[in-house]
Amino acid sequence: MAVPVYRKATLVSRKESPRGYVHLVIREEQIARTAGPGQFVMVRGWHTGDPILPRPFDIVLADPLKGVFRLCIKVEGKGTRLLSTLKKGSSLYVTGPLGKSITEFDSAGTALLVRGAGAAAVVFLAETLSKLKKPVYTVLSASTKSRLVCRALLEEFSNDVFIATDDGTEGYHGNGTDILDQLIREGKVDTVYTCGSHRFARHVKALDLAGKVKGYLFLEGNMGCGMGDCHGCAVKKDGQDGYFLVCMDGPVFRSRSVVVEP
Amino acid sequence: MRMQDFSRDRLTSVSPDLSVDIAGVRFPNPVMPASGAYEVDEIHDNFFSPSELGAVINKTIFLHPRPGNPPPRIWETPCGMLNAIGIPSDGAEVFIRDKLPALRRLGPPVVVSIAGETMEEWIELAERIEATGMADLLELNLSCPNLSEGIPWSTEEKTLERVVSAVVSRVKLPVIAKLSPVVTDIADMARTAERAGAAALSMINTYKGMAIDIKKKRPALGNITGGLSGPAIRPLAVWAVYSAHEVVKIPIIGMGGIDGPAAAIEFLLAGASAVAVGMYNFIDPFTMKRTIEGIRTYLAEEGYSSVREIIGLAHVK
Structure with a gap:
């Protein structure tokens, strides 16, 4: 490390x-x-x-x-x-x-399901996967076209970028999870990273629990120090007592290991 | 430099002596972390070696494991922060097996911070820590504002006296009482702790407070209230140390918003024999190192040969 x-x-x-x-x-x-x-x-x-x-x-x-x-x-x-x-x-x-760097890149196809500022979190991963010639499919979501974040960078490193806007000003008029589900049905992805939306996180966790993909969440928390001193950025463990610290145990977590806020 | 500082021994001293005595334990310098605000691990060791500290201390342990409070656990405030961490803890067994030996190996004196939910727990934990032979001092965290048990260990004089004297009667280790400032007169509590047999005091723990998240229209912290720390509380903490120093003979470890040498020196002049850095470790991980070096520079510039010469110097006689 x-x-x-x-x-x-x-x-x-x-x-x-x-x-x-x-x-x-x-x-x-x-x-x-x-x-x-x-x-x-x-x-x-x-x-x-x-x-x-x-x-x-x-x-x-x-x-x-x-x-x-x-x-x-x-x-x-x-x-x-x-x-x-x-x-x-x-x-x-x-x-x-x-935080912990992502070190496993063995997936056959990776989807990045991101919304708003959450898009910034996955660019580095997209770049790494593209250097390794691993297929990357990005679903970039926002309320409206003018709020699409890190679009050019994600287009550079992804095999395909699918846009979804709530108001239909660009791309798919609807929920980004619909596009993710389509990618999974087509057999293009077996691993999903998501960031920027609790709704996306819940969806990815459900897919993970159903055994359809390996799901990962980029999480944030109220963080005072970023290095395990303040214990501020707690996230509840799923299936066991206690909390992870986003700064030390994450910020990327297997979706099934943490409780996603409603 | 003031005229009276031109005495012979002051002029000949090259590097001032930073060592202090806390209840018979020699600290090589007067700067340590506040409990729960600094982890000893590879990350921190890379900034500077914790072996350079005056003492090391753990995040308070309880007898049994505890998960801590639900988030949000911290909230920024002007010149400070509220926290309601709730002291997550692996419990005594894991602490004694895994963490205490690592603290012991560092070199500086080891202060073990403990807390009990019942009188029996205080005693059992104190005895178990003493039995390891790896602690130099015991700090009783009598003052965490975030515990749902709500037992006012250091806000009610009789209770404070009872718990301190119970622990003191069962262990030989010198006992530090960490006091809450949320009392009518902290000097009274300091005197009570001394009378009960405390060998030193840690002053102060955080002030109870709260913030409201105006977007969610709810208390900002999961625990509703939290403890306020940071430079916002420093004048309150300096006053607490000053007022206690007037009435007790036992050494005081001062803390509350120390962000560097100037703040630390304020506490020393107010009567603290050592100081602890809490929140500022989050902001600048070199704060404690800067503070040690800055105190040394201050002493040399002001013509003192030992930090002990300035302890309590601000008191108007």
Whole structure:
């Protein structure tokens, strides 16, 4: 396992795409060299007391040669708003790579069922699978066309990207799970990773329990430290007592091992 | 530098002595983690070696395994955070078998933090920890605000006296009483703990508080209330330590929003013999190392040869 570092890093570029989502490219060579799919970083771009805690973000992509990695941040609270306004060349404090990297790539075909900001979590996995020449099918869902996140990156690394929007402004007018079910019926996928929707998580877990696919969930939690100190990011175990910590035991979990919130 | 600091021994001291004495146990420096806010593992060892700390401590253990509270367990607040973790614990057996030996091997004194749900549990746990021979001090976590048992171990004087004296009478290990600030006068509680035989005090645990999630229109924490920590409570904690130092002779481990050397020095001047870093370990994993180095620099710059010279120095005589 790559051992995480805590470093002052530099913001190389910042770009909003789509509206309300900001892509940050950050230079920190050690993290860029050692990060794997599924891992995340804790980021702090302030010296203030409010906000005070660092924020967790999935690593969208890491470029070991250039020594940079990319994050995609949904701007919704105090911390993300501050991060979204940092200027090129600004300093940030980053801890990472954190969490367990995905290391099993033996599936015959993988589906990535993602919605909203959840799309950012699976890009690194899509890239890894595509480098291994493993088939990747992405179902990218959003409320409307202008909220499709990381679309270009997912198109680059997937054999096919299927769009589903709630309002029908692009692609399939309806539920992304319908497209996933079709892919499974066609025998294209035996493994599914999902992120960004409780509804998707419940669907994938049901498929997993029915033995139709191996299902995995990218989870998030209220995370104070990202490295097992604060015990904040608890997620209830399924079938046994107690909790996992998203930061140490995840953030990617076999769907049948955790309780999915209603 | 003040004029009176130009005494001969101060000028000749090159590197100030950081060691302190907590109930007969020598801490090589006065900085340790607060219980439950720092894990000893490969991740943390890569930041800096926990062998550099003044002491090490575990997340409070109970006799039996506990799952902890349902999420959300933490909530950010201005200059602080609320937590309602609920002390998940593997229980005494696993702790003694797997975790305590790892703490012992690090080098610094080992403080074992324990809590009981009943008087019998306090005693049994204390005796079992002592029997391992791997602990230097016992810290009684009498003050977690998040336990559903709701037993006010350190908010009611008679109960505090009863539990501390019961444990003290059964073990030879020096006992640290970790006190709750949610009382009328914490100095009274400090005096009570001392009278009951506590060899040191940890001050303070978190303040009980709550936050409301305005989107969900419900309490932000799964446990409804939580314990407030972080720099937001620091002045309250400094006052607690200062007021206790006025009335007790036993050493105090001060904590509450320490984010670096300046805050730690405040506590030392207020009367703490050592300090503990909690929430700030989450924000900057080097906080404790920075604090140790910063205290050393401060002492050298101010002309002190030992950290012991500044303990309680702020008290107006």
